Amino acid sequence: MPRSQDFNRLPGAMSERPLLMIPGPIEVSPAVLRAFSRPPPGHGQPFVVKAFGDSLSRMREVWRAGEGAQPFMVAGSGTLAMDMAAVNLLDPGDEALLVDTGYFADRMRLVLEHRGVKVHTVVSPPGERPELEEVEAALDACAAKALFATHVDTSTGVLVDPAGLAALARSRGVLSVFDGVCATGAESFEMSEWGADVYFTASQKAMGLPPGLALFVAGARAMEASRTRRTPCPLYLDWNVWLPIMETHEAGSMSYFATPATNLVVAAEVALDEILSDRLDGLEGVDARIERHARTGRAMRAAWAHMGLGVVPASDAHCANTLSAVRYPAGVDASLVGRIVERGVIVAAGLHPAMADRYFRVGHMGYVTTRPDLLRRTIRAVGDALGAGGCAVDTVGAVDAAMKELGSRAVAV
Numbered sequence: 001m002p003r004s005q006d007f008n009r010l011p012g013a014m015s016e017r018p019l020l021m022i023p024g025p026i027e028v029s030p031a032v033l034r035a036f037s038r039p040p041p042g043h044g045q046p047f048v049v050k051a052f053g054d055s056l057s058r059m060r061e062v063w064r065a066g067e068g069a070q071p072f073m074v075a076g077s078g079t080l081a082m083d084m085a086a087v088n089l090l091d092p093g094d095e096a097l098l099v100d101t102g103y104f105a106d107r108m109r110l111v112l113e114h115r116g117v118k119v120h121t122v123v124s125p126p127g128e129r130p131e132l133e134e135v136e137a138a139l140d141a142c143a144a145k146a147l148f149a150t151h152v153d154t155s156t157g158v159l160v161d162p163a164g165l166a167a168l169a170r171s172r173g174v175l176s177v178f179d180g181v182c183a184t185g186a187e188s189f190e191m192s193e194w195g196a197d198v199y200f201t202a203s204q205k206a207m208g209l210p211p212g213l214a215l216f217v218a219g220a221r222a223m224e225a226s227r228t229r230r231t232p233c234p235l236y237l238d239w240n241v242w243l244p245i246m247e248t249h250e251a252g253s254m255s256y257f258a259t260p261a262t263n264l265v266v267a268a269e270v271a272l273d274e275i276l277s278d279r280l281d282g283l284e285g286v287d288a289r290i291e292r293h294a295r296t297g298r299a300m301r302a303a304w305a306h307m308g309l310g311v312v313p314a315s316d317a318h319c320a321n322t323l324s325a326v327r328y329p330a331g332v333d334a335s336l337v338g339r340i341v342e343r344g345v346i347v348a349a350g351l352h353p354a355m356a357d358r359y360f361r362v363g364h365m366g367y368v369t370t371r372p373d374l375l376r377r378t379i380r381a382v383g384d385a386l387g388a389g390g391c392a393v394d395t396v397g398a399v400d401a402a403m404k405e406l407g408s409r410a411v412a413v
């Protein structure tokens, strides 16, 4: 059976519901949807315990985590993972350096300030990212215990250089924490090789799951910091309370602290398997998955360029592949988003407070990267909506430009 028909057979068939192309939640694969859509299993049922443990083991591979690293999977959203990183690593009065590339750095600042942490910031204009030299100077000018950066800022589509930032932090004895919520499983991240200390995400973005899980790996230095911190934190946020739960599950047995999101746990094993079993042009697993997103990112950017639309990231070199932040052309305003939605494709409005009314966002991560037909449908909806708003573009040409990139065998470096 053709894959498109497969997809249409799912609950809420394509003909009845719009395509969800926001930067999370995203369309999930049929296998993930099947795993998730079952009567809620008990957390002690052997297949749930196994899925929990196997998911944690698979996270080690997806994160490229090394010796001494500890994966965690906790019911909650990405913001829970942010809170947990802040309270486990830092005491009130500690200092932190924040690399600010947009909206989610502002959220991290709030989270840190809530903990009583003194936050220093290196900021760049929307669409740009601070140079490593600026971050280095800022690190030397403060007594930060940890550096926080957003791998992909979902408000601007800007990708930072986690390898460079982690190396800088390590050279100064500073912990490095990366918000991978719009990146993990889709953009390159070598936790162990780069010496990053914490990398966290949420289920509803590039992991390819429904919302509801915070997933993160803490390296050995971060685990040590969580043990030596002086100030207690709320019980549910405490890594050390969750640690034995993670350890027993990974060892194959059940233990209870707070009820896991069992449907999601079962689906997580499937989603992580899909990442690790991906194949593309001789690449395998995470490498294939990353290349698939790189190709999709280039394809979508080719379509926007063909339509004469600019993107928010100032340079191709730091453009995320998980979403496009596309500027409205002259004479077009935010009403475009509604016209795209009317054409059956849900996209998101701008989010960066300095320029939210000047661009819109299209998520292209996870399952849709395996479905050129859905990408075509998205590009067509944008092109048609522009036309309906009095800004005619060559939609057919834009689709062709994208498909040419998708078919291209060039591997991004």
Ligand SMILES: *Cc1c(COP(=O)(O)O)cnc(C)c1O
Residues within 6 Å of the ligand: 024, 077, 078, 079, 080, 104, 150, 152, 153, 154, 179, 180, 181, 182, 202, 205
């Ligand atoms: C979505 C997102 C978050 C917040 O995650 P929630 O699940 O909404 O709490 C944090 N950081 C980034 C980069 C995100 O994209």
